[in-house]
Structure formats: structure tokens, C-alpha cells
Amino acid sequence: MRREPPRSAADYAPIVFPGVMLLVFFVIPFSIMFAVSFFRRNPAGFYSPDFVFDNYARFLTPFFGTVLGFSLLLAILVAIICVAVSVPFTVLLARASRRAQTLWLVALLSVLSLSEVIIGFSWSTLLSRTAGITNLFVAIGLMEEPRALLPGFGAVLTGMVYQALPYTILILYPAIVRLDPTLMEAARTLGASPVRAFFNVVVPAMRNTIVATLIMVFVFALGSYLLPQILGRPRHWTLSVLITDQAILQSNMPFAAAMAVFLVLISLALVGLTVMAGGRRDAS
């Protein structure tokens, strides 16, 4: 395909529509939110225009610091687990027959179509004491008596990994399918065991894809606010939960907006750091 630089105003026409959509549905709402984060809360009504830093100052407390730290940690953990599970899975999937690949991908897509609410309640049933998976373990003699596996950190992590996994696999799949299968075979003929060949060849060859996937899953997991509430205790609530709580239940829009802006900045900083780290290793 030939790429020529656009010459006249008409050449820019194809980007007008996405540009307008981005402006109307992203830039403008985000700007409003950014402005609102400096407004003053009006306990009687909603908020009144102002320019104060109270909202930002308010979460410079250990409580919000802990929540922010927990949210980031959870999202990073989800991203790492998802990628660690998905890369080997997708490599194996890419080697399966066409038919098996289609079946798996359709199954994954159908998981992706489930809403967060359904996923949350399904897991809460599955991990419950009365109807949960532990009853099965008791039946096959692995456990003495059924036990509740929620609420807890493990349950939140499981639910979020489950939700993000199909997404991760679908991002990795196109890149891994294009990976030359003889690279692995070559490593094996040169004396590497299959596991070693995977880490020596597939992982480095896929590094950029893996980094990009980590970032996408991290951002995806950061926005999760239902699963921590359904599957976790209040101390497992993420910043997204608090934002929702402030915005909808406490009617404190300025504070919610400030938290949201802060979360966006922190995520951007983390993504930037990851990209820079990746870029530096590329240059070396």
C-alpha cells in the first residue's frame, strides 16, 4: 500500500468523523470532569463552580493512599497472571487444528459477552459454602466439609482474572499465530528443551506484544468496580469503587472527579514508565 502525505484539506476527511466522536464523547466529558474536580461541593445541592484544591488534598491521607496502592497492585497482579496464563495457552492454541481454534475462540468470545454482574454473581455462587465448588471437593474426598471461599482477596483476584483472560487471549492471538513455529523447533534442534525454547525464543520474540498486552489488561482491570464489591470485603475495594460510591451515593461529584483524574494520571504514568522501559531495552 502506498502512503502519501495528505495534500489538501479533503485528504483529511476520513479522520473527521473519529475526530468529532473523540472530541464529543471523550475530550469534552473528560474536560468537564477535570474542571469539576476543582469545584466546591455544595452539601445542599450538587456543586458550585470554584477553584480549590480541597478535593485533591482530601485523598492525600493514608486511607486513600492505601486504596490507591491496593487498586494498582490488584490491577498489576491481574495483568501479570492473565499474561502468564494466556501466552502459553495461546501458543498451544495456535498449534491446534483450525476447528479446535475456532471453537476455543468462540467460547472465549462468549465469556467476553457476559456482563460483569453475571460474572460476579456466578463466582459468588461457585465460591459459596452452600452451593459452591467446595461441596464437589468434599464429594471426591479432597475436603472435610464445605467452606466459603469468599469474600476475600483470592475471590476478587479469581473473578477479575476470569473476566480479563478472554480479553488477554484475544489480544495475544493474532501476534502469536503469526509467530514462525520453526523458531521453537530450531531452538529444540540446538539443544533447548521445549520449556527452555519457549522462554528463550517465544517470550523474547513476543516482548513488545506482551508489554502492550500487560498495559491493556492493567487498564482494563483498573476500571473494575463491581467484582471487588461482590467478591471482596470493604478493604478489597478499589479506587473505582470509592469513585462510584462518592459520585452516586454520596453525591460528591468534585471529590469523585478529583479521584478519577488522579487515577488516570497515575495509570498514564505507569503506562509511560513501562513503554519507556521497553524502549530502552530495545535501544540497547
Add this chain to the structure above:
Amino acid sequence: MSGLELRDVTKRFGTFTAVDSINLDVPDGTFVCLLGPSGCGKTTLLRMIAGLEEPSEGFILIDGADMTPVPTHKRNLGMVFQSLALFPHLNVGENIAYPLRIRGVDAARQKARVDELLELIHLPGYAERGISQLSGGQRQRVAIARALALSPKLFLLDEPLSALDAKLREAMQVELRQLQQQLGITTIVVTHDQREAMTMADLVVVMGEARIRQAAAPVEIYRQPADAFVADFIGSTNLLDFAADSTGRIEVLGGAIAGLEAPDGLGQGRISIRPEDVHLVAPGEGHDGTVTFVRDLGGTIETFVDVGGSTIVAVTTPRDRTGIKAGDKVGVVFPPEACVVLAR
């Protein structure tokens, strides 16, 4: 026996038999070409020798030891893939040193071996180059050096030269043969190019439809093809149906060939005669024919002659340029010593 032995090696994919009970002995230091049309099972056979595919039946022995259950990474072999499979994230030196790194060879000895190999493939000082900075021929050499880094027992190449242009390919064929003779390593190359096989091999193994059709020295394959498939696949040939009487007298295209006898009991079959062995003489001698087309290629002249409905190709050099042109009547002579009698 030392060397490679294949015993009844068979590979089936479902109901399809890709490789059908192959038996072959390859003495140490032999250069073997597996030659055949695409889909004849030659690559599958090579992959089974490498351990990348498991045989459905049969055994693969190296120096008398059964290698069939041994995984690829413990077979001590070097393989060059059609795609070359150079690791894109490593530079030339790191690619070549990869098998040494796996074995835990110390850095100084790795470097010494890499330099030695780069010397061998005529690319000294290329260790720091990226793979993407190399030309096709250079990548080819790096893939060869990497496969040879551990001085393997067996050197396998799967259509190694198919990505190169014709000129470079011919030069690499000679180079590969010289390299193999220098190192004395048992080498198996898969190719569909018969010129390549003739240039490099000690032993040419012609495969067709999952079986070995003939395994012999290149000249023997050319001069004494075992069957019509081999005769037709190696070079070009004239294949003519014949009928023989009880005394073994052979008759082709309505005329006898004096001095050529069919083996006992072979009533009919085919004769293979190479175009350069066909003599064109004055009309009246030999079989009568009419020239239909003359292709003058400068170095050689191909003359197409219609003899009783069959087209015979004769090749001559410009030195004995006969001045024959399309429409001329000629006599066609098949010298009996150049004819190979093949069963149907």
C-alpha cells in the same frame, strides 16, 4: 554400523501415509540428498530424523543406537530450516552462540567458537550485526554456522537454498558441498531441485509417493534410473513404450533397436533415453521422423522430432550444428548403449 540407519520408518497422518516404510543406510560422512516432488514425504522424513515428528512405525538408529525415543534436544544434530528460523531478537554472534549458551559453555569459549565459525562461513567480524541487516545469502550462512556450532553428529537441511536467487543458489551449493567435505559431517539435504542434488550429493535418494524410488550415486541415478518416475524426475528424458518378442528383441515406434535386449519375461515396458543421446541422421537411417520445432538456446540446441505420433527431443551442441529446421525429414537413432529398459 556407524552412521544413520532407517528401518521401516513410516509416518501416517490419519489415513494418509506421508512416509511409507523407508529403509536406508547412510555411512558416516556421506552427503545425502532427499530428492522428490512436493508432497513426496521427504520433509516429513527429515523431520522424523530430527525428532520433530514421531514415526508411526519403524526405528531411526544413529551409530547403532535407537534414537526413536530420544527427544530432539538430546539428539546432537544441527538443522537448517527452510525459513532459516534465525532468532530475530539476537544478533549474529548470539544466534550462533545460542546452542553453546544452552550447554553452559563459558563466555570466552563461546566467543572463540563464534569467531571460528564466522571464519568458516566467510563472514568474519559480523558477530555484532543484527539479523535484519544481513542479505539472504548471509542469513543462510549464519543459519548454517549456528547449526554447526556444537559440531553435531548429523547435519540436516530442509530446502536450505530455496529462498535464494538462481546464481547465489548455485554458488551456495558448491560452498555447502566444500564445507561438508572439509568437516566430514554426515549431511542430509531435502530438495526438489535435481541440479542441486547432482551438485552436492554422494548419495541421491529419489522419493515419490512416500517411498524411496532409488538411492544411488548421482551419475548412476542419471544413467541407470530404476524406473520411469526416476528417469522422468531427474533431468529430462524420452520415455518410449516398447514391445519385446520371445527372443528379447525390442521394438519401439514401429522399428527395432538392434543390439538392445529386453530382460527375460519382459514382454513390454518403456525405454528411457536422454535427449543428448538421441542422434539425428539423414532420412532413411533409423526411425523416420519430421522435425516440428527447433529451440536454439545458444549453448545447446533442442530439436523436437515427430516419430510416428510421439515427440522425441534431441539435444545437440552448436559445434555439431546440423542446420536442421522445422519441417525437415530426419532419421532418428537410439544408440542401444544409451537406452535404459524399464518395466512398466
